[in-house]
Amino acid sequence: MKKCAVACMRFLEKSAALTVFLAFGLIFSPFPSAFAEAPPSSAFADERVSLPEAARGLDVTTHWKPAEGKLLLTRENHCAEILIGAKHARIDGHLLTLATPVVAANDAVTMSLADATALFSRLLGRTVTAKEISTGLLATPRIERDERSRIEGVRHVSYPDFTRLVINLSKSGNVGDVKLKHIEGAAALEIDFPKTGVGQAAAPIEVGDRFIKRIEVGRTGSGASVIVRTNVDDFEYETQKYDEPARIVVDVKPAAPGVLADLRASAHLPVQSGAWADQEPEIARGTTPFTTVVIDPGHGGKDHGAGGRGGLLEKDVTLSIALKLKERLEAAGVRVTLTRSDDSFVSLRGRTVIANRAKNGAPADLFISIHTNSHVSPSVGGFEAYYVSDAVDPGAEATAALENAVVNLEDTDGPEETSVASILWDLQYAEFIADSSALAFITQEELGKRLDTRDRGVRQARFIVLSGVAMPSVLVEVGFISNRSEESRLKTEDFKNKCAECLEAAVTTFKERYEAKLGLVNQESSP
Amino acid sequence: MTKGRSLKIALAVLWAVAVMVLAGFAFKLLKEFSHPPGRRASVQAPVPPPDMKERAVKLYFMDEDAAGLVAEKRSVDLGAGGAVDGAAIISELIKGPESGDHFASIPPGVRLLSAYELGDTLILDFTRELQTNHPGGSAGELATVYSIVNTVTENLRGINKVQILIEGEETETLAGHIDIRRPLSPDTKWMTARFHEKPED
Ligand SMILES: [Zn+2]
Numbered sequence: 001m002k003k004c005a006v007a008c009m010r011f012l013e014k015s016a017a018l019t020v021f022l023a024f025g026l027i028f029s030p031f032p033s034a035f036a037e038a039p040p041s042s043a044f045a046d047e048r049v050s051l052p053e054a055a056r057g058l059d060v061t062t063h064w065k066p067a068e069g070k071l072l073l074t075r076e077n078h079c080a081e082i083l084i085g086a087k088h089a090r091i092d093g094h095l096l097t098l099a100t101p102v103v104a105a106n107d108a109v110t111m112s113l114a115d116a117t118a119l120f121s122r123l124l125g126r127t128v129t130a131k132e133i134s135t136g137l138l139a140t141p142r143i144e145r146d147e148r149s150r151i152e153g154v155r156h157v158s159y160p161d162f163t164r165l166v167i168n169l170s171k172s173g174n175v176g177d178v179k180l181k182h183i184e185g186a187a188a189l190e191i192d193f194p195k196t197g198v199g200q201a202a203a204p205i206e207v208g209d210r211f212i213k214r215i216e217v218g219r220t221g222s223g224a225s226v227i228v229r230t231n232v233d234d235f236e237y238e239t240q241k242y243d244e245p246a247r248i249v250v251d252v253k254p255a256a257p258g259v260l261a262d263l264r265a266s267a268h269l270p271v272q273s274g275a276w277a278d279q280e281p282e283i284a285r286g287t288t289p290f291t292t293v294v295i296d297p298g299h300g301g302k303d304h305g306a307g308g309r310g311g312l313l314e315k316d317v318t319l320s321i322a323l324k325l326k327e328r329l330e331a332a333g334v335r336v337t338l339t340r341s342d343d344s345f346v347s348l349r350g351r352t353v354i355a356n357r358a359k360n361g362a363p364a365d366l367f368i369s370i371h372t373n374s375h376v377s378p379s380v381g382g383f384e385a386y387y388v389s390d391a392v393d394p395g396a397e398a399t400a401a402l403e404n405a406v407v408n409l410e411d412t413d414g415p416e417e418t419s420v421a422s423i424l425w426d427l428q429y430a431e432f433i434a435d436s437s438a439l440a441f442i443t444q445e446e447l448g449k450r451l452d453t454r455d456r457g458v459r460q461a462r463f464i465v466l467s468g469v470a471m472p473s474v475l476v477e478v479g480f481i482s483n484r485s486e487e488s489r490l491k492t493e494d495f496k497n498k499c500a501e502c503l504e505a506a507v508t509t510f511k512e513r514y515e516a517k518l519g520l521v522n523q524e525s526s527p
Numbered sequence: 528m529t530k531g532r533s534l535k536i537a538l539a540v541l542w543a544v545a546v547m548v549l550a551g552f553a554f555k556l557l558k559e560f561s562h563p564p565g566r567r568a569s570v571q572a573p574v575p576p577p578d579m580k581e582r583a584v585k586l587y588f589m590d591e592d593a594a595g596l597v598a599e600k601r602s603v604d605l606g607a608g609g610a611v612d613g614a615a616i617i618s619e620l621i622k623g624p625e626s627g628d629h630f631a632s633i634p635p636g637v638r639l640l641s642a643y644e645l646g647d648t649l650i651l652d653f654t655r656e657l658q659t660n661h662p663g664g665s666a667g668e669l670a671t672v673y674s675i676v677n678t679v680t681e682n683l684r685g686i687n688k689v690q691i692l693i694e695g696e697e698t699e700t701l702a703g704h705i706d707i708r709r710p711l712s713p714d715t716k717w718m719t720a721r722f723h724e725k726p727e728d
Contacts, residue, residue: 371665376662380591389717480664
């Protein structure tokens with residue numbers, strides 16, 4: 001009897017332990033969720049795995065950023081950012097808390113097996129088991145490390161005069177011997193990377209713009225090649241290579257008539273040797289006439305913008321001024337596209353897409369975003385003009401972040417979004433900032449001539465809508481809707497007409513300067 | 528061993544299991560209550576808070592003219608490390624200015640959910656009120672964003688950037704203008720000239 005009781009007690013203890021274990025299992029569920037958390041204590045918490053090796057076993061690409069003490073793991077369009085010594089990782093921008101920090105020792109970056117399961121589950125979007133990681137490690141030959149550079153992706157940006165391809169590589173080494181050649185008898189350019197791998201097999205990229213039909217990335221015997229199918233047999237190309245991130249930039253355009261052009265197009269031009277530049281070449285704009293302006297009435301639909309104490313809404317004021325400005329500009333012979341022409345909601349990205357296609361599918365010549373300001377203090381008033389900030393971090397990290405954004409958009413949102421993100425990325429190199437600055441000062445001056453409110457000056461800030469448009473742009477805050485007297489002015493047709501008049505004058509002045517510059521360029525280039 | 532006895536034991540086992548499961552759920556609930564999912568990494572101080580000291584910090588608020596940011600000095604207990612210190616500083620910023628000439632840069636009703644440190648970036652996760660209660664306008668939005676960014680980066684050593692999240696998610700803007708999708712470095716360019724270089728004391 002006693003024996004039996006002891007046995008029963010043991011059984012009871014065991015089931016209790018099992019229950020506690022199960023209950024904990026519930027609490028510390030290792031399944032991926034929006035913010036998955038690694039099991040803090042479990043059977044495999046102590047076991048550590050080499051991250052790059054685990055990644056290889058799961059077909060995840062590893063990028064090293066030694067200067068930043070960072071490891072990037074990428075798979076398709078997902079990216080995990082791992083910081084050595086940190087207890088957090090970032091996956092597609094979300095944070096993952098780790099049970100133990102990531103450690104770099106003896107040439108290996110390791111993470112607890114428990115953390116690794118959570119990490120890879122999130123990255124791959126499925127439940128990755130500890131066993132799978134361990135098996136992957138065994139299956140992967142540890143010594144045969146692939147030290148070659150790989151083609152990570154190809155982007156394109158369509159400009160009025162040419163199409164730019166950006167071929168991203170996993171690292172900058174060993175790409176000096178890239179060869180470009182015009183495939184004989186075909187409308188195609190072959191870019192040969194003799195010692196380079198291909199990150200992922202990808203379907204041909206259908207470009208379908210004025211110059212390029214399609215881009216095909218493939219493996220060759222020991223390397224990789226990118227074949228660019230063009231619309232015309234006779235084309236020219238220019239190539240540059242850059243670091244951080246490592247990339248080859250190829251601009252393709254139809255050949256200019258002439259012997260020199262023919263020679264250039266048929267020559268086998270190697271990639272320019274020398275140091276990796278840190279800036280991409282200037283885009284040659286200013287060769288097409290100024291015809292099209294995009295007017296962006298701020299906010300709209302469910303987004304009311306700022307509101308006045310008397311009930312006036314920013315979205316109504318901005319639309320009214322935009323419609324008046326459109327009428328004036330059209331009367332003056334300028335083509336106008338509105339990002340919205342009624343009280344509908346248009347996303348900020350949607351606005352930039354409209355602007356970047358407004359001129360026969362290409363970016364317009366000018367972008368004006370109209371807003372009304374607001375401040376907690378009801379006495380603050382006046383008008384200001386903003387242009388896009390160049391305070392965007394110029395470092396590799398920002399570039400890489402934007403590159404990721406491009407990849408994400410390419411894979412999820414279709415070609416429209418791609419061009420925006422690509423253009424946004426290119427904008428980091430400050431192409432339109434000088435023009436935008438000039439435009440902002442012209443606009444502020446014109447507003448100052450006709451409005452009797454306070455001139456608050458020209459400013460520069462990271463406006464999302466301005467950073468996405470590939471053209472000179474300005475954002476005007478015509479007045480403070482939070483200021484009682486300005487709110488009542490903003491209600492009047494007279495004030496709104498004056499605003500439209502100022503903006504029309506600014507466009508005209510800018511257009512004249514643009515055309516003068518264009519004329520000058522043409523004179524200089526003629527012999 | 529009788530049938531009655533084994534039934535009793537079986538019942539006891541069942542009861543024990545039920546209690547444990549309930550306790551488990553209770554614990555889980557409690558845990559989620561104190562640290563809702565997605566905010567767990569929040570501001571739990573590492574054991575035990577080392578070297579906590581009252582320190583002078585500079586908080587940036589909106590000036591009366593919407594021309595830039597103005598600083599106020601406060602004493603905050605710091606020393607627990609980047610994320611915890613960052614949270615303490617932001618909590619102080621949320622309280623608003625003491626001077627009648629300055630304006631709160633954070634809309635009413637906003638709470639900080641958590642702070643994370645990742646490299647030189649402090650990630651600050653706010654409740655949705657930072658968006659929904661924002662009065663709008665570029666001037667106000669710039670003041671909100673950079674009162675947070677400039678305050679944090681100026682007071683925390685090793686933190687050079689701030690990423691603002693709304694309830695765990697990256698967001699395009701707070702009020703439709705300023706891009707906050709990526710970590711931001713401190714900026715004074717948007718202010719009128721007298722604030723350039725370094726915001727005034
Ligand atoms: Zn606005």
